Amino acid sequence: MKTESVLEKVFASGELAVTSECGPPRGAVPEKIIEKAKMLKGYVDAVNVTDNQTAMVRMSSFAACVFIKQLGMSPILQMVTRDRNRLAMQADILGAYSHGIDTMLCLSGDHPHFGDHPMAANVHDIDSVQFVQMIKDMRDKGKFQGGDDILNPPKMFIGAAANPFADPFELRVARLAKKINAGTDFIQTQCIYNLDKFEKWMEGVRDRGLHEKVNIMPGITPMKTVGMAKYMKNRVPGMDVPDEIIKRMAGVPKEKQPEEGIKISVEAIERLKAVEGVKGFHVMAIEWEQKVPEIVERAGLLPRPTIDL
Amino acid sequence: MITAERKPMEELIECLRPYNRILLVGCNECVTVCSAGGRKEVGILSSALQMAFMKEGKTLEVKEMTLERQCDPEYVEELVIQIDQVEAVMSMACGCGVQEIARRFKTKPVFPAVNTEFMGASERPGVWVERCQGCGDCVLGLTGGICPIARCSKRLLNGPCGGSTNGKCEVDPDIECAWQLIWDRLKALGLEDRYEENIAAKDWRTGRGGGPRKIIREDLVK
Numbered sequence: 001m002k003t004e005s006v007l008e009k010v011f012a013s014g015e016l017a018v019t020s021e022c023g024p025p026r027g028a029v030p031e032k033i034i035e036k037a038k039m040l041k042g043y044v045d046a047v048n049v050t051d052n053q054t055a056m057v058r059m060s061s062f063a064a065c066v067f068i069k070q071l072g073m074s075p076i077l078q079m080v081t082r083d084r085n086r087l088a089m090q091a092d093i094l095g096a097y098s099h100g101i102d103t104m105l106c107l108s109g110d111h112p113h114f115g116d117h118p119m120a121a122n123v124h125d126i127d128s129v130q131f132v133q134m135i136k137d138m139r140d141k142g143k144f145q146g147g148d149d150i151l152n153p154p155k156m157f158i159g160a161a162a163n164p165f166a167d168p169f170e171l172r173v174a175r176l177a178k179k180i181n182a183g184t185d186f187i188q189t190q191c192i193y194n195l196d197k198f199e200k201w202m203e204g205v206r207d208r209g210l211h212e213k214v215n216i217m218p219g220i221t222p223m224k225t226v227g228m229a230k231y232m233k234n235r236v237p238g239m240d241v242p243d244e245i246i247k248r249m250a251g252v253p254k255e256k257q258p259e260e261g262i263k264i265s266v267e268a269i270e271r272l273k274a275v276e277g278v279k280g281f282h283v284m285a286i287e288w289e290q291k292v293p294e295i296v297e298r299a300g301l302l303p304r305p306t307i308d309l
Numbered sequence: 310m311i312t313a314e315r316k317p318m319e320e321l322i323e324c325l326r327p328y329n330r331i332l333l334v335g336c337n338e339c340v341t342v343c344s345a346g347g348r349k350e351v352g353i354l355s356s357a358l359q360m361a362f363m364k365e366g367k368t369l370e371v372k373e374m375t376l377e378r379q380c381d382p383e384y385v386e387e388l389v390i391q392i393d394q395v396e397a398v399m400s401m402a403c404g405c406g407v408q409e410i411a412r413r414f415k416t417k418p419v420f421p422a423v424n425t426e427f428m429g430a431s432e433r434p435g436v437w438v439e440r441c442q443g444c445g446d447c448v449l450g451l452t453g454g455i456c457p458i459a460r461c462s463k464r465l466l467n468g469p470c471g472g473s474t475n476g477k478c479e480v481d482p483d484i485e486c487a488w489q490l491i492w493d494r495l496k497a498l499g500l501e502d503r504y505e506e507n508i509a510a511k512d513w514r515t516g517r518g519g520g521p522r523k524i525i526r527e528d529l530v531k
Contacts, residue, residue, distance in 0.1 A: 080462070086510070096329050108470055113480045122463070129467035130510040147512060162470030171469065171492055171504070178467055178507055190471055237472035237479035 002139065005103045005157035006074040007046045007186065009214045009307045010280070016273065018301050019217065019278030020292045021048040021074065022068070022131040025057035032081050033064045036289045037071055043293040045304055046074040048105055048188070052083060054114025058241055062092050065291050073075055076159065077101050085125040086134065093135065094304025097154030105159040105188060108133040118269070129182045136183030162216075163190035164201035165240035175206040180214050187214055191221040191232070193264075194240040195271055202275050208268065211277025218272050219282045223261035224292060226250045262295055269299035310339040310430075311403045312437045313346060313423040315354070322361050325399065326418045329368060332395040333358075333422070334388065335375035336402035343437055345423050346401025348375040356423060365463065370395075379406025385413050393416060428459075428515065445515030445522065451508060453494030458511075460487035466508040 001008055010017040020040050025032040045066055051061040065075035077096050079089060079121055093104070108128045112120045126134065127147075134145045135156050140155040160179045164172050176187065192198045198218060205211050223229045226249035233241035245264060252260045265283070272278050272281075281301065285291050298304055325331060329518055335354050341347025355371040362369035372391055376384040379402035386493070392398070397418040400407040403425040411417045427439040442459045458464045462480040469488030472479025476489040495501055501525065513519070 013459075106464060111480050112463055113462075124464045125513070126510045127465040127467050128470075129507055133507070134510065161471065165470065166471045167473045167475055167486070168489055170471075174505055175467075175469070177505055181505070183506055217420070237474055265342055280417075 002185070003102050003155040005046075005158040006307045007076070007103050008157045009219050010045045011127050011186070013295045013305055013307075015276075015305050016301060017046075017217065018278070018304065019046045019048055019282045020044045020065065020289070021050060021284040021286075022051055023050045023283070023287070023288065024061065024064040024157055025222070026056065026058050028059065028281055030059075030064075030067050032058065033067050035070065037068045037073055039289045040292055041073055041294045042073065042304065045303060045307070046076050046103060047279075048282070051078040051080045051107070051109065052115070053110070055082070055110045055112045055117065057116060059173060061095050061202070062099075062101075065096060065100050069100055069283075074103065075101055076103045078105045078107060080107045081124055081126055081128060081131055082109035082112065082122050085123050089126075089131070090134070090138065090144055093138065093154050093156065094150075097156065102155060103159065105161065106135065106184075109254065128160060129178050132158055132179055132182040132184050136200040141185075143181055146201055149208075157185050159186045159188055161189070162183040162187045163196065163199050163238045164192070165190060166238040166252070169201075172201055172206060173210070174251055176205060177208065177218050178212075180210055186279075187216045188216065190212055190221045190238060191284065192218045192268060192272070193232075195268060198241060199275055206277055210303075215279040217280040217282045218268075218276055218278060219284055220268055220295070221284045222265040222284060222288065222295060223249060223275075224288060225257050225261075226255070250253045258291075262291060266298045269295070269301070273299075275304055301305050310342050310428070311405070312343045312426045312429050313340050313403050313425060315345055315350065315401075315423050316366065316421070316456075316525075318357060318361065321354075321399070321420075321422055325358065325362075325369065325397065328396040328446075330370040330395045332374060332388065332391050332398045333370045334379065334398060334400050334402065334406075336375075336379040336400075336406050337375055338379075340406075340423065341410050343431075350415055351375055351401055353398075362500065374407075376402075379403075382409065382413065385409050389413070395472075410513070415438055429503055442514065444511070445514070448511075451503070451506075452491045453498060453500065455487055455490045457487050457491065459489070464512060486511070 021288045024035045049061045049064045061078050064075050068075040108126050112118050112122050133156050137143050139155050142150050162176050228247050229249045283292050333351050335346050351373050355373050359369050378384050399420045399422045401422045407421045410531035428441040429437045429439045432438045439459050444458050462478050478484035478486050511521040
């Protein structure tokens, strides 16, 4: 084992892992993050905590992770390269690890253009591939990015994102290979609605044996309404929502749409479980965390394995 | 070239309000090419300023000059003959020209008439696009001649990100995805394999990260 990460242990056990996500609040209201996290306890192995998601200011991922850790749960510290240079990133990694946070997801982050501070300078000192490399070298070589030795190097289990649907499609497997070469241990993907295209991507992943080198977790996000489905299809960059999904959501009365959305998610998990190389699921119910237990249960992913923290 | 765009009239009028006699100085280099601050633009702005002042019942005397290169002390020296006759200078050159005037004429107020924007190229008549951020350690040899630092919105050295759609950037469909361009070019060159060589974190000291930069060519220093 490279780390003490619960997620790493679940992967090692051979069971499908389950993660979910909590978005920290837009204010100094710790009770909100605690309330969200509690809904997930016992239903997931680890909880991603987003870092200024959609480029909007929120409570820091690090601080919110500490609250989740205090609940006896396993947080995944998300960090974007948009807001911090390599000094600030490494400082927070040391701080987080000192608080027992041992799993991270490395992202470049949504561009400030999309958020509530479009006037902010975007840092992008390093990119997500270099970010993964930096954490790996901190862990495996005990070195800061600048080359100096670290006292008690942080042993982070390293996650990265992949979007099988972005363009150019022919580069999508190659980009994954770059992240793996940099030292990625697990991948959480963009929300998967186009299962055919995801399976095609996974074929490309398997053709190169990459599924043996990294743990891939497809992202699953239930839709609440047909409006949300249309929004994701038309407005969210890099999202692939097939027309059948829109039709299916539109084909049921409004009050039954949330149930239909959950059904679609459960069916997706059932189908993708059979895909060789899928090692778990990342269930992101955006501002709908209370539905995660139901999805996980109906998809047959319970009980979660017991791992000593 | 260095590109620039003229500031809004209101802003220019506002900063000239205290003065009656000014020198309006254009530059024959980049700002002429990008039609922001050459001889022609000096003439247009001069008339516009005088008319605006007249409307307010005031007069503004504008002396016009366009230097060969405003970022070069040799040419800025030509202003000596005019400078004492005016209360202030408005420069239509890039920020380098404005600062050269400020450096040479220590007691004369100087105002920029243009916003200096970027190092770019002319894409088609009337359209200029950013191409270089002067990082001081060129990577174009690795990236098929397309700069990810200047042309990727997140300046990813190992792109593209998940927001690339139909060759366009998620930030704005008018922005081409630099990594789509890089990939297309690597393919055209038969260098697809190069894509998977991870580019290491950049040393920004050669850029602005190291503080203001200077080039000293010993063979040319007198």
